[in-house]
Amino acid sequence: MSFLTVKNINKSFGSTEVLRGIDLAINKGEVVAIIGSSGSGKTTLLRCLNFLEIADIGEISVDGEVIFASDGTRAFSDRELREKRSRFGLVFQSFNLFPQYTAFENLTLAPKLKLEERVKKEHLAAAERKAELARITARAADLLEQVGLSEKRDFYPCQLSGGQQQRVAIARALMLSPDILCFDEPTSALDPELTGEVLRVIRSLKNSERTMIIVTHEMEFARNVADHVIFMADGVIEEEGTPDEVFGNPKSEKTKAFLAVDKG
Amino acid sequence: MALFFEVTLSLLKGFGTTCSIFGLTLVLALPLGLLISFGTMSKFRPVKAVFKTFVWIIRGVPLMLQLFVVFYVPGFLFGMPIASRFVSTIIAFVINYACYFSEIYRAGIEAIPTGQTEAGEVLGMTKWQIFRKVIFMQVVKRIIPPMGNEIITLVKDTALARVIAVTEIIWRAEQFTSRALIWPLFYTAVFYLAFVGALTLLFGWAEKKLAYYKV
Ligand SMILES: Nc1ncnc2c1ncn2[C@@H]1O[C@H](COP(=O)(O)OP(=O)(O)OP(=O)(O)O)[C@@H](O)[C@H]1O
Ligand SMILES: [Mg+2]
Numbered sequence: 001m002s003f004l005t006v007k008n009i010n011k012s013f014g015s016t017e018v019l020r021g022i023d024l025a026i027n028k029g030e031v032v033a034i035i036g037s038s039g040s041g042k043t044t045l046l047r048c049l050n051f052l053e054i055a056d057i058g059e060i061s062v063d064g065e066v067i068f069a070s071d072g073t074r075a076f077s078d079r080e081l082r083e084k085r086s087r088f089g090l091v092f093q094s095f096n097l098f099p100q101y102t103a104f105e106n107l108t109l110a111p112k113l114k115l116e117e118r119v120k121k122e123h124l125a126a127a128e129r130k131a132e133l134a135r136i137t138a139r140a141a142d143l144l145e146q147v148g149l150s151e152k153r154d155f156y157p158c159q160l161s162g163g164q165q166q167r168v169a170i171a172r173a174l175m176l177s178p179d180i181l182c183f184d185e186p187t188s189a190l191d192p193e194l195t196g197e198v199l200r201v202i203r204s205l206k207n208s209e210r211t212m213i214i215v216t217h218e219m220e221f222a223r224n225v226a227d228h229v230i231f232m233a234d235g236v237i238e239e240e241g242t243p244d245e246v247f248g249n250p251k252s253e254k255t256k257a258f259l260a261v262d263k264g
Numbered sequence: 265m266a267l268f269f270e271v272t273l274s275l276l277k278g279f280g281t282t283c284s285i286f287g288l289t290l291v292l293a294l295p296l297g298l299l300i301s302f303g304t305m306s307k308f309r310p311v312k313a314v315f316k317t318f319v320w321i322i323r324g325v326p327l328m329l330q331l332f333v334v335f336y337v338p339g340f341l342f343g344m345p346i347a348s349r350f351v352s353t354i355i356a357f358v359i360n361y362a363c364y365f366s367e368i369y370r371a372g373i374e375a376i377p378t379g380q381t382e383a384g385e386v387l388g389m390t391k392w393q394i395f396r397k398v399i400f401m402q403v404v405k406r407i408i409p410p411m412g413n414e415i416i417t418l419v420k421d422t423a424l425a426r427v428i429a430v431t432e433i434i435w436r437a438e439q440f441t442s443r444a445l446i447w448p449l450f451y452t453a454v455f456y457l458a459f460v461g462a463l464t465l466l467f468g469w470a471e472k473k474l475a476y477y478k479v
Contacts, residue, residue, distance in 0.1 A: 050386050078391060086388050096383035099477045100401045109397060110387035158478040176388060
């Protein structure tokens with residue numbers, strides 16, 4: 001039984017069908033790389049998983065629980081979407097750090113707001129609130145350390161390099177311990193010499209508890225780090241398999257053409 | 265010298281009224297403008313249309329005319345007792361400036377990349393939390409220069425209240441013309457310049473204060 005199951009996701013923008021029946025089955029702790037040419041729908045798929053876009057049709061289950069099912073007739077409230085989102089995290093191509101907060105504050109903002117909500121709803125005692133706050137702070141410090149940025153905790157995003165910003169963004173996404181962490185071309189906006197540090201961090205996150213889906217153009221990285229590779233073309237999964245299968249012995253003509261161009 | 269003191273004292277009183285119009289308008293129009301900007305950005309078409317039309321009318325008609333409307337029309341149409349001149353002025357100014365401010369807010373809010381909202385959303389924040397904690401301060405930083413401009417215009421627009429005989433500084437100065445004194449009128453410029461100068465310094469300071477981050 002897979003940890004994340006996605007069934008028949010369809011998504012159109014107007015009359016453009018961007019996703020046409022995507023199925024995924026991903027195990028816990030697995031790292032999945034999604035590759036494919038521009039416009040094939042990779043970003044849209046990640047956005048549907050994070051409910052930034054709502055799939056027109058399809059079903060998403062996490063850990064055996066159906067968290068999203070749509071036949072295209074029902075609208076979802078902000079509140080529902082927020083609930084569903086809590087299972088997923090997303091690291092953006094353009095980092096999207098909050099510019100007015102330091103690296104450290106970028107990490108703690110959302111958890112603190114969530115804590116304040118709990119304080120209100122559950123009438124947490126002051127001592128407990130304090131303990132929770134300490135936990136948030138400690139976790140933020142840990143995560144900054146993990147991405148190698150302890151010294152930059154009080155720096156603002158504009159004072160950090162692109163690679164450092166992206167590492168902060170990764171730490172921020174980890175703060176709420178999402179079941180599934182998605183990356184949308186995490187190194188595409190970076191100068192070539194900065195991609196290494198970010199890829200190293202992502203690689204270091206691999207463990208048996210953390211499921212990751214990484215959209216990337218870094219074929220080397222996909223080949224070395226992923227357990228499973230998905231090649232998308234025109235809104236469908238054209239081919240998938242282990243890195244060796246997809247990169248070493250592609251079956252589909254489209255995959256072959258894509259990989260050939262990439263070697264270029 | 266006695267005359268100079270007399271004029272200064274009278275102008276100072278008028279300037280007090282000027283400052284009251286300015287201060288009250290600012291304090292009320294700043295939040296109201298934000299609400300109106302939400303209306304003009306509403307995803308619900310009819311609401312958006314109503315707010316857009318309202319802003320168009322208010323921005324399309326001279327403030328002076330709006331002063332007359334607020335002051336005379338309620339009594340004229342509905343037989344309501346005329347509100348005080350000062351209250352009418354504040355109502356007209358607040359509505360007018362709120363509409364101008366709303367456009368500044370709207371431009372500021374729309375200029376914030378959607379990625380900021382989306383980053384908040386994937387972190388599980390509510391729409392309101394995102395606005396309050398992420399978007400708002402970025403908007404503030406962006407709109408300080410255009411707001412500064414508009415607020416400086418407001419200082420000088422207060423003189424319009426004179427048309428319904430509110431005793432602001434220009435009105436006071438004009439009273440001296442009946443004594444063949446024209447210089448008090450020019451003397452008022454000193455008050456405006458000092459006020460605008462102080463505001464300019466204040467906005468400069470605020471811009472510097474927020475220079476620690478880039479949006
Ligand atoms: N909000 C939108 N409205 C209309 N069309 C959209 C929207 N978002 C994406 N599309 C279209 O959907 C298609 C797939 O886009 P998507 O961003 O998912 O591709 P991608 O595989 O991530 O490409 P890239 O490698 O360039 O990032 C494109 O043709 C794009 O123009
Ligand atoms: Mg993309």
